[in-house]
Amino acid sequence: MRWEKRVADWRWRHGTSESLAEECVVFDAFTLDSLGKGGVSMDAVKRTYRIVVACGTGIATSTHVALKLKEMLAERGKDRVEIVQCRVPEIPAYAEDADAVVSTAQVPYELSVPVFTSAIAFLTGIGMEELVDEIAAKLDENMSAT
Structure with a gap:
């Protein structure tokens, strides 16, 4: 049904x-x-994905990335996405409950979730589709592993 x-x-x-x-x-x-x-x-069953989006201050750039990422994942059938925005130093506090981390800066932490540090693609538009495809594939992969 x-x-x-x-x-x-x-x-x-x-x-x-x-x-x-x-x-x-x-x-x-x-x-x-x-x-x-x-x-x-x-x-x-529809699953809610939790994604941490980080930038230098956790305000402007991460907001743009979060909105675009959510929109593009919805186009790929992942319309239940919760996004937490933060600064890079705050990532470890949010990552333990997340399915992925997307950042515009390098992430200097060892995390148990996939980390994508090429989120600058959301600002330039170059490689954005490929990045979202990669994130969506990793979310699917992690879901089938659980």
Whole structure:
């Protein structure tokens, strides 16, 4: 059953809001799948990706990168993206709960998530599509590994 139909059916049966219905469908899919009862594959469940976007001050450049990245990931089917903007020194504090780090500057830390330091492409436009493709592929790869 398609995702939208499952959410609509849940809302109709339980009289809940769309966001609560989505959460319940995710829970149902996970529970049925984990119990081996033929539930929806977890691959079919929409996942929220968490991405840290960093620049020198965590204000202007990271805002531009965050907005463009979110827009371009949505074009690739990843429309549930949470982005945290920060300064480079703050990256370790946010990275442990993230799926990826995207930065306009070098990241001098060893992190357990993929780090993309070529975010300057979002400012120049050169190599931007390729970078977003690389980020999307890494998000997919990490999701299938979990």
